[in-house]
Amino acid sequence: MNHTIETILQHRSIRQFKVEPIEAEKLQLILACANAASTSSFIQCSSIIRVTNKSNRALLAELAGGQSYVESAAEFLVFCADFNRHQQIHPQAQxxxxxxxxxxxxxxxxxxxNAMLAAESMGLGGVYIGGIRNNPQQVTELLELPKHVLPLFGMCLGYPAKVPEQKPRLPLDIVVHQDSYQSIDKSVLAKYDNEISRYYASRNRNNKSTSWSEQITSTLSKESRPFMLEYIQAQGFSLK
Incomplete structure (x- = not known):
């Protein structure tokens, strides 16, 4: 097993960070690795907003659902789908x-x-912040995002102050299908549900008693962010 594979398999979401900043050369490498990612038809339709303004960070933490690490992490990046750049090049772009x-x-x-893996390979840690979609219009206004730019997720990065337990993923027997889609193996799922229940019960903090199936049932029994379609269309996406 090489270092790359070890880094991937050791991924954890880090929410507690040391005060020390990320060295400029490391940050540039992280951004360069992000920019090296594959892109469909060489369209290159993504942009990154690096948020350094402290008051903006504090407001983003609030807008993301009171996630304090958005404010305390050494770096906070907002990853956006971006077709505004293309419209600037070709005003008649369809x-x-x-x-x-x-x-x-x-x-x-x-x-x-790519950015997360690069950061983790250098001893840093991070967590994705989907919570910026809790209040997408306010985020758009705060970051001065024009039409045809869609903020998809944020990313906190920094040196870990604490490394949490690793959350077990679904077994490959459920995730990987041979030649065609196959129905879930209930016995394999039951074993995974038990594993998740034991994981939640044994955590050092935020203990709870639930299986993965119970968690999914709760999550998918209601609509999440029902305002997103209207917002996405207002930003010029998914109109046709």
Missing amino acids: LGFAEQTLIGAVDTALMGQ
Whole structure:
């Protein structure tokens, strides 16, 4: 097993950071690795907003649901799907297609994962912040995002002050399908549910008693962020 694979398999979400900043050369390497991610048809439709203004950080932490580490992390990056750049180059660009929304989301996620892996390989840690979509219009206004730019997720980065337990992932027997889609193996799922229940019960903090199936049932029994479609369309995405 090489260092790259070890880094990937040791991933944890870090929410407690040391005060020390990230060295400028390390940050540049992280951003360069993000920019090296694959991009559909070489469209390069992603942008990163590095938020350094302290008051903006504090407001983003609040808008993201009171996640204090958005404010305390050494760096906070907002990853956006961006077709405004293309419109600046070609004012008559045909935008607003659903496929462009998918391309923007995929390309930006690949960029984010490259950034996270690069950071972790250098002893840093981080956590993705989907909570910026809790109040997307306010985030858009705060970051002065023009039309055809969609803030998808944030990322806290810094030196870990504490490394939490690793959360078990679904077994490959459930995730990987051979040749065609296969129904879930209930016995494999039951073993995983028990593993997750034991994990939650044994955590040093935020203990709870639930299985993965119970958690999914609760999460998917209600609509999450019902305002997103209207906001996405207002930003010029998924109009047709």
